[in-house]
Amino acid sequence: MLKKALLTLAACTAVALPAHAAIVVSSVPGSDPYAGPAPTYNFDSPTAAWDGSVFFDSLSGHRAQPFGSTGGYASVGADPDGGVSPGTLDVTGPNAILSLSFIWGSIDDYNQVEFQDALGNVLATFTGGSDGIAPADGNQTSADSNRLVTFTITGDDRTNLAKLVFTSGGQNAFEFDNVFIERLLPQNNPVPEPATWAMMIAGFGLIGASMRIRRTRVFFA
Secondary structure, three states, X not given: OHHHHHHHHHHHHHOOOOOOOEEEEEEEOOOOXXXXXXXXXXXXXXXXXXXXXXXXXXXXXXXXXXXXXXXXXXXXXOOHHHOOOOEEEEOOOXXXXXXXXXXXXXXXXXXXXXXXXXOOOEEEEEEOOOOOOOOOEOOOOOHHHOEEEEEEEEOOHHHHOOEEEEEEOOOOOEEEEEXXXXXXXXXXXXXXXHHHHHHHHHHHHHHHHHHHHOOOOOOOO
């Protein structure tokens, strides 16, 4: 009976409803000097995570260092002077991703970033000027057009997210810097959802009931 109850508990846990996945964007005007979280990647030195171009200067009509950025910055463009396009940032790691942010420089409506899983399936796509990433007027010196953009990751996307693919469809580049990745710490495991708790409690109840009905039989000669 106990073995059967344990199997029932395992089945209850296995059918718990999965969390809905989503990637939600928000942003605030940039600042000079930069005032966001300590970056995971600031492109001041080479990193194997980024296969695109890195620049340390601006070139009129092609690329511009993001407002508040210092040192190197990543850039993709429609021509080599704006950087290799597309460019991919590998964000795989040992723990799930809770959020991700970066300076989006001189936002243009033809700038695009795709969030993809390891197989290249697109989890979400964001373009300059979309909700949470506006205005997209290409202004290189305005804090409002050089925004600190934050993407909040939920559900299965936290573990599925593997890479960001940056492209720019116009003459000018898509420049960004100071990428920060917030990961779930091992000791901070997510609290089970209500449906999961209910099924686990039901399973433990079955175990308790099976233990109570067990009886020891004594036979006399």
